[in-house]
Amino acid sequence: MTKSPAPPKPTAAELDLLQTLWPLGSATAKQVHQKMMQERPEVTYATVLRLMQIMHTKGILIRDESERSHVYAPAQARDALQTNLLKDLMQKAFAGSAKALVMTALKSGISKKERDEIEKLLKEGGDQ
Structure with a gap:
């Protein structure tokens, strides 16, 4: 019996982003950025987008590329x-x-x- 690989462990910054994304369910980077700015006005769109792209590569987020603006969702509940x-x-x-x-x-x-x-x-x- 082979063990399935352990899910990737998010960093502190990735967990912070997930705390914003979970209640939304799925969202674009712009929507996540706007929501995060309510608590942390210094966060930039470029930072949020890059972090979401990294999280997608790591398997922490899934991405729907069917629309012009990609929609991201957490890979795990x-x-x-x-x-x-x-x-x-x-x-x-x-x-x-x-x-x-x-x-x-x-x-x-x-x-x-x-x-x-x-x-x-x-x-x-x-x-x-």
């Missing part, structure tokens, strides 16, 4: 990518221990609202 990154972090930084990862996260400071949500999830048995 947010949940799938977050799960893969979490598993990788757990292996590398916490010797595979989910408990150690969670305890560290809880010690780093969470809000009352987050604590209430975690307690509710634990009471429900985590079946979500």
Whole structure:
């Protein structure tokens, strides 16, 4: 049985762009740039376009070239990518221990609202 290759791991800048693109579903570089400028007005269109092209080459984004302006979409759903990154972090930084990862996260400071949500999830048995 051959293992499928691990999906590419995005850099911090690529994750930032994905955080903008996921809610949009799919978008042109111009649309992503306009959305990113709301939080980071210094970001240039050329930077966004180049990053999206790199992400497409790496397999992080898929691209529809049927229109004049190419439309990009994430190659993985947010949940799938977050799960893969979490598993990788757990292996590398916490010797595979989910408990150690969670305890560290809880010690780093969470809000009352987050604590209430975690307690509710634990009471429900985590079946979500």
